[in-house]
Amino acid sequence: MNDDKIGLSRRKMLVGLGAVGVASAGAGLGTTAYFNDTETFANNELTAGSLDLFVHVDYSEDQGSYAQYSTEPGTYVDGNVVGIEGQQIEGEPLSIQVSDLKPGDSGEGEFCFSIVDNPAYMWMCGELTGNDENGMTEPEMDDDETPDTGDLADAMEVTVSYCTPDGDGGNVIGDEIVSGSLAEVMLALQAGVPLSSDGDANAPLADRPTFDGVTEAFTDGEPNVDEQCVCFTWEVPTSVENEIQTDSVMFDFEFYAVQARHNDGAHNPCVDETVVTAYDNSWKGQTLANPTEGNVYTSVSFGQNQTVLSFAFADDGDGVDFLDTADYSSTNLPVAVDADDDGTHDWQVIWQPNAGFPDAPFGYTENNSGSYGPAQPLPAGFSAAKVGDTIVFGIPNSEIASTFRLLGYGSTGGEGPIAEVNVDPSLGPDFYNSSNAIEFSD
Structure with a gap:
């Protein structure tokens, strides 16, 4: 491309611009001001409500x-x-x-x-x-x-x-x-x-x-x-x-x-910390016969005498419930706890209703050099309960530090979803090494 092909010299360009300017001036003849109007919203006030x-x-x-x-x-x-x-x-x-x-x-x-x-x-x-x-x-x-x-x-x-x-x-x-x-x-x-x-x-x-x-x-x-x-x-x-x-x-x-406004009611004000984990319905790539959508709310409450671990399972209301043995006969929840935050899980507390535990449906087992033996009754001072769709464990403060780690692995035994409570669920559960467990601190 060159100036000859454009066909417009610098002089012609200036003349053209001048002609445009004259035309613009002509369009404004007889106009003394822009049309305008003003509406005012005065004394605005925002007042917070109360509860x-x-x-x-x-x-x-x-x-x-x-x-x-x-x-x-x-x-x-x-x-x-x-x-x-x-x-x-x-x-x-x-x-x-x-x-x-x-x-x-x-x-x-x-x-x-x-x-x-x-x-x-x-x-x-x-x-x-x-x-x-x-x-x-x-x-x-x-x-x-x-x-x-x-x-x-x-x-x-x-x-x-x-x-x-x-x-x-x-x-x-x-x-x-x-x-x-x-x-x-x-x-x-x-x-x-x-x-x-x-x-x-x-x-x-x-x-x-x-x-x-x-x-x-x-x-x-x-x-x-x-x-x-x-x-x-x-x-x-x-x-x-x-x-x-x-x-x-x-x-x-x-x-x-x-x-209630801008809130779904799931936030638990009774506890110190909560982690929310969505159910995983892709059990090892298999198609599930009874998928269930929902979340598990893992909470910790640091008390004067005991630390309480709670796992609230919130399902989607379709009639198939994670904790219901009529829907999932093998449903269970083992929880591995690194009680002193040293990188290794020390023991597990377990809810498994069809396992025949001595403290049915709850059990306890210690990590002995990387191996867990048969489930035992809960130690003295430990407690556990199922309240509706929540599994609760009470741990004496003498048995758990103010900073600890836990890993939960809610499972339906392959019949339905899993609910892994750890930092990166894609890595799978590790009941010995606690590096992928979630840390809680008072």
Whole structure:
């Protein structure tokens, strides 16, 4: 390409541009200003909402002729301190203390909720903070097989259920949430129990029904609460004997309300850390007869006396459930733990319902120079439970460091998906070397 072929000299180009300029000037003749208009949006303001949880408490206990006790009508907890409707907040946590506890004693309580301003997901949490022997009397020595540990937490029977007011000062008891000994119930609560406002104990974890918000916690002096409440009962059975003499327990209940908007309710506020792992439905490249979509939520809660490991399996609601032996006859969950974070797993805790373990469905096995022997009962102080779709293990703090690693390998025995809990699931499980295990630290 050259200037001759273009056919336009520098002079001609300048003339052409001048002609364009004249034409533009001519188009603007008679115009004095641009058309314009203005609309103003003034005094804009953004105000954050709020969420304030009130827990209304109605509690009583029966110690026969020795004592009767009940909370005052209108008792509530707000900001972790107790108040009475119409009175000033006392500034102290609600604390119920029972002395001279004996077989046959019992108590019951009701917790109802006012969530001021915004609907929320609810969680119930707790912790067994003391289970003490407090010395031994002469008759206790003959019956007590655990002289270094209190027996009361295992002797007390506790049930936590959904309930609704019956209109006559009582309650209609609904689905059971968790039950067992006090130690077992508090193990489950330390791992966190999600609550559903429809009272369905089998409600899914994510997007379960939320608790409604209200404009104020009291209306005309009466609690303005969600219809769904939580009730609990405790009892020291008359079958319990001298082994509980002088023993004592201490425990905490906590309730959390977490905003519903922009949230699916799966976040667990009761625990210190959670890792989410999706199910893998490509078992060694095979086509599965019963694939299940879902996630396992692996959580750790560091408590005063024990560390709780929990594995919540959240399925897709298609009726095929990871933990259901009717769907997967060989379903199981071994968990390898590097308790001192030295690079080698020290032991495994296992849930395997059809394995015939001595502590069925739970077992324990140690790593002996790279080899695991037959499953044994859980060691003293260890505990385990299945609560709905959650497997929970309690480990005494003396047996696990504040920094440790774990590897989980939820399996359906080839019938369905697997759920590997490690740093890189593509590498497969290594029950000896913990380099691919997930590290947790208090």
